Every structure is written in C-alpha cells, then in structure tokens.
Amino acid sequence: MRYRNFLRRELDTIVPNDLMLPSGYHLVGHVALVNLDSNSMKYASLIGEKTLEYDKRILSVAVRTGPTKNVTRLPSYVLVAGSNNTVTTHIEGGVKFRLDPLRLTFSGGNKRERMRLRKVVKDGEKIVDMFSCVGQFALHIAKSVDVDVTAIEINEDAFQFLLENIRLNGLEKRVTARLGDCREVYPKSTANRVIMGYLHDTIEYLPFALETLVKNGGTIYMHMNSPESKLKSVMMKIEHTCKNHGYFSTIHTRRVKNYSPGIEHYVFDITTMTEA
Numbered sequence: 001m002r003y004r005n006f007l008r009r010e011l012d013t014i015v016p017n018d019l020m021l022p023s024g025y026h027l028v029g030h031v032a033l034v035n036l037d038s039n040s041m042k043y044a045s046l047i048g049e050k051t052l053e054y055d056k057r058i059l060s061v062a063v064r065t066g067p068t069k070n071v072t073r074l075p076s077y078v079l080v081a082g083s084n085n086t087v088t089t090h091i092e093g094g095v096k097f098r099l100d101p102l103r104l105t106f107s108g109g110n111k112r113e114r115m116r117l118r119k120v121v122k123d124g125e126k127i128v129d130m131f132s133c134v135g136q137f138a139l140h141i142a143k144s145v146d147v148d149v150t151a152i153e154i155n156e157d158a159f160q161f162l163l164e165n166i167r168l169n170g171l172e173k174r175v176t177a178r179l180g181d182c183r184e185v186y187p188k189s190t191a192n193r194v195i196m197g198y199l200h201d202t203i204e205y206l207p208f209a210l211e212t213l214v215k216n217g218g219t220i221y222m223h224m225n226s227p228e229s230k231l232k233s234v235m236m237k238i239e240h241t242c243k244n245h246g247y248f249s250t251i252h253t254r255r256v257k258n259y260s261p262g263i264e265h266y267v268f269d270i271t272t273m274t275e276a
C-alpha cells in the first residue's frame, strides 16, 4: 500500500479528512526524512509513529523545520519518532556512507550523477572533489576505478565522517582527505577531472578548479542552481573564465533536478583545452 494511503487509513479518525498527508520520505540509512505542510506539523509525532510501522527499515523519523543553511549546508530537521541515534550507514551502489542526516545533507537527487561519474572516469586519473561532504562523489569513483582522489571539505563534522567512510570502504590508498576551504587547500596543476558538487554561486569557485587542472586541460563538473533564463549568461561566464586561464572550452549542460520554484539544479561538463 502506498505511504499516503497507509497514513490516511491509520490516522482516519484522528486527523482531519482534508489534511495534506506526505506522499513520501527520503530514507538515509535507518532515518526517514519527511516534509510536512504547516497544517500537518501538529500531527508530526503521530505521522512519525505510523511511518515507523510502515517501513521496518526505518528506526528514526525526522521532519523538516526550515531551509538548509549556510555554506556547510546544515539541514533543519527535528526528530519526531523512534531512536534518537540518527548516525546511520547509508548504502548506495555498494558504497557505505556513515553520516547523521540531521546534521549533514545527502541528496537522493544526485544519485544518477554519482553513477554517471563512476562510468566516465578512467584508471590512473587524478580527481579532485572540491566539495566532498562525506564523500558522495569521491568514494563512488574510487570504489569503481583505480584513481587518485583528493577530497576537500570545509566542515569538520562532515570531514570526520569522510575519514571514517574512506576507512569503512577500504579506500585509504585511493582517497586523500583535506580539511579546509577548497579555494585555499586545492592541489595545483594535478587533476584530470575536478568535481564541484555545490549549488550556490559555484561559478565563483571556477578559477580555483581551473588552477587545479593539469596544464594541458581536463574536465570540470560544475553543479549550480540557476533559473533557466540565466543559463546562457552562465555559459558565457564559464567560457570567459576559462579563456582568462588560457583555456578554450566546450560546455555540455544537463538539468539534474528542480531545486525550488523557478530554480533548477544544472551540471555543466566543462572540457578545457589549450588549443581550439
């Protein structure tokens, strides 16, 4: 039975008939993350208890209380049912990720991108993941290809999970973690590919990604939020920034997902060359 129908049946005599019950949840390890509208908030604990009954994999239920905040992308959730131990192991494509989804974001919407990069990266390449978090891109790549990945993360909390996840997946020989701002601690002129998995004004970090690439060029995967109407100007700015660093570029753009009303999450595959 579908989740919303299950809740409707279970809460039939308790909540108003016209209450907008959630249609789903985002499951990270044993933690279910639920979005409720303002009218449903006062029933959050009840909905949480029923959610535990609906799916036996779920041991904790949290509801969203506000937007994700600041550069470290701190989520706003409150636990409403189940275990208050929300540190969990999330397994995706054979890779294990330890994290607390109440303190760090793990986007389900980027899964296709993570799987895609696993396939395009080649043995022997050097990769820099500038916004690593708990290793979402870095570990997927290192798990499937014999590469040398530098994973950079500014948030100490995420960084500690990143270190744990490198060990948990036995990837110590392939992944090196650096704590700090990727504009300061990036390796220079070494990478064949650079991953920029961050959505907010990511283009401002592009000069540092370009300096990370090997001198004769490579590929940058730049994620960024933008309205569709501004895509052309973003692409012009990318081209211009590459030119300032001595590179010609070809750009391939894909929409990853809707981010918020009128704002889309795009990824720009930027291939740079020293000659046209």
Ligand SMILES: C[S@@+](CC[C@H](N)C(=O)[O-])C[C@H]1O[C@@H](n2cnc3c(N)ncnc32)[C@H](O)[C@@H]1O
Residues within 6 Å of the ligand: 071, 072, 073, 105, 107, 110, 130, 131, 132, 133, 134, 136, 137, 152, 153, 154, 155, 158, 180, 181, 182, 183, 196, 197, 198
């Ligand atoms: C939303 S997470 C994205 C994780 C992963 N790259 C993905 O796309 O699924 C963005 C991460 O970038 C980190 N971050 C933000 N600014 C940074 C900076 N200047 N240098 C290094 N890491 C940064 C944040 O702390 C956060 O963990």
